[in-house]
Each structure stands twice: as structure tokens, then as C-alpha cells.
Amino acid sequence: MKNFRRVVITGVGAVTPIGTAVDGLWAGLQARTSAVYMALAPFAVMVMYYFFIDPENTERLFVTVPGQLILCTSLVFNLVAYLWARKILNADI
Numbered sequence: 001m002k003n004f005r006r007v008v009i010t011g012v013g014a015v016t017p018i019g020t021a022v023d024g025l026w027a028g029l030q031a032r033t034s035a036v037y038m039a040l041a042p043f044a045v046m047v048m049y050y051f052f053i054d055p056e057n058t059e060r061l062f063v064t065v066p067g068q069l070i071l072c073t074s075l076v077f078n079l080v081a082y083l084w085a086r087k088i089l090n091a092d093i
Contacts, residue, residue, distance in 0.1 A: 032086060039082035042074065 050058040061067035 035082055035085040038085055039078060042078055 046058065061071055
């Protein structure tokens with residue numbers, strides 16, 4: 001005789017590491033999305049500045065040593081800000 005497991009469904013809901021129930025899950029997803037948008041914003045601004053506003057001066061960031069130092073520093077700060085925002089915006093419900 002086969003051994004079957006029985007399952008009882010008592011309701012529909014979400015229990016995830018991001019949040020519980022639909023409201024908690026939605027709040028957690030919005031918080032993480034906000035952190036991603038915040039991290040991507042500087043790159044979008046640089047692309048717009050390079051292609052539409054001032055390509056000559058933006059190119060100096062990539063070809064001169066002070067410009068490269070500025071870019072490296074901004075990348076580190078952007079990474080720290082992203083990780084910090086994910087920590088702060090983590091919805092613990």
C-alpha cells in the first residue's frame with residue numbers, strides 16, 4: 001500500500017522572508033525596489049550627462065587620474081548607500 005501525505009488548505013496567503021501576507025510582501029518588494037532605483041540613479045544621470053549635456057567634460061572622468069579617483073570613490077559610496085538603504089528599508093512585519 002502506498003503512503004500518501006495529506007494536505008489541508010486553510011487559506012491563501014504568502015509567507016516569505018520579505019514579508020508575510022500580501023501587504024507585508026508588497027511593502028518588502030517596494031522597499032527593495034527603492035534601494036535598487038537609488039543605486040541606479042547616478043549611472044542614469046551620468047549616461048544622460050555624457051550623451052546629451054556635456055560629453056567632452058564627462059569623458060575627462062574616464063581618462064584622467066583625478067577623474068578616475070572621483071569615479072572609484074563615488075562607486076564605493078554608491079555601494080555603501082545601496083547596502084545601507086536595503087538594511088534600513090527592509091520591512092520586518
